[in-house]
Amino acid sequence: MRLPIVVGVDGSPSSLDAVSAAAREARLRGCGLRVVHAFVWPAKHVPLGPSPLGPADGGVRNMVGRLVAQAVERAHSVAPEVEVANAVVTGEALSALEAESRTxxxxVVGSRGLGGFGALLLGSTAVHLAAHGRCPVMVVRGRVDDTRPLLLGADGSPSGQGAVEFAFEEASLRGTGVVALHAWTPWSVAVTPPGDPSMTHALEPDALAAGEERVLAESLAGRRERYPGVAVEYSVTRGGAREALIEASRDAGLTVVGARGRGGFAGLLLGSVSQALLQHAHCPVVVVRAADVRP
Structure with missing residues (x-):
């Protein structure tokens, strides 16, 4: 039995876009959809019912009921065949959705919710979940087009294998191809020439490039045999990974990356590349932590 897809809603247009994306994902995977709203007001001991002087359908509880019903209606309109459940939980959205991610x-969340400030490109909920969620996290932003190929940021690190697996499985479900992009610079490649360990970057650029092409090929090893219907385009580029992936996302239907790459610091749960994509990608982004892929 497949675990459900969870979508966080707060009544914002961004969260309704997330509901649409989540419903499509549930239809592709043949699983259920769970619409979740975190209801913080009971914990603050705020009156939930309508005011004696106001309309009968007023009050916080009725407002929450309407926004959840709107989200469920959106999900049914996108994927009528998907079983949709809903839950209103007491607590902050960050902790509530992190708990939901365990099962x-x-x-799926929108890129900005009602709690975001106008100058912020990304809400704190999305960043927090990408770093701390216990399953892959999709942040819906930019253009949504499920017919375009998936963009995979492949850095060759062991922690990035979850993202590779997710991308190929997702492309197989969507019936699209995968563009596997690996970006490198001479200073992001640790090379130790034989006999001179003090010269860590002494190889010629052509030799470095050939080595990075091998890194990409090895990181995708076995996937083409397991997913013969998924066309794969290999792209190895010299330059910064953030800039290369953001630009390539213009032509993608979904960008998939690991939470941290081989250049990240051990104490960071979310690397600079994934953070930059969450802020600036031109299509939805999925961040996959090392052990996040589940049946």
Missing amino acids: ASLV
């Missing part, structure tokens, strides 16, 4: 195959 989900994917958590």
Whole structure:
């Protein structure tokens, strides 16, 4: 039995876009969808019912009921065949969705919610979940087009294998191809020439490039045999990974990356590349931590 997809809603247009994306994902995977709203007001001991002087359908509780019903209606309109459940939980959205991620195959959120400030490109909920969620996290932003190929940021690190597996499985479900992009610079490649360990970057650029092409090929090893219907385009580029992936996302239907790459610091749960994509990608982004892929 497949674990459900969870989508966080707060009544914002961004969260309704997330509901649409989550419903499509649930239809592709043949699993259920769980619409979740974190209801913080009971914990603050705020009156939930309508005011004696106001309309009968007023009050915080009725407002929450309407926004959840709107989200469920959106999900049914996108994927009528998907079983949709809903839950209103007491607590902050960050902790509530992190808890939900423990029993989900994917958590979907919008790029900005009602709590975001106008100058912020990304809400704190999305960043927090990408770093701390216990399953892959999709942040819906930019253009949504499920017919375009998936963009995979492949850095060759062991922690990035979850992202590779997710991308190929997702492409197989969507019936699209995968563009596997690996970006490198001479200073991001640790090379130790024989006999001179003090010269860590002494190889010629052509030799470095050939080595990075091998890194990409090895990181995808076995996937083409397991997913013969998924066309794969290999792209190795010299330059910064953030800039290369953001630019390539213009032509993608979904960008998939690991939470941290081989250049990240051990104490960071979310690397600079994944953070930059969450802020600036031109299509939805999925961040996959090392052990996040689930049946």
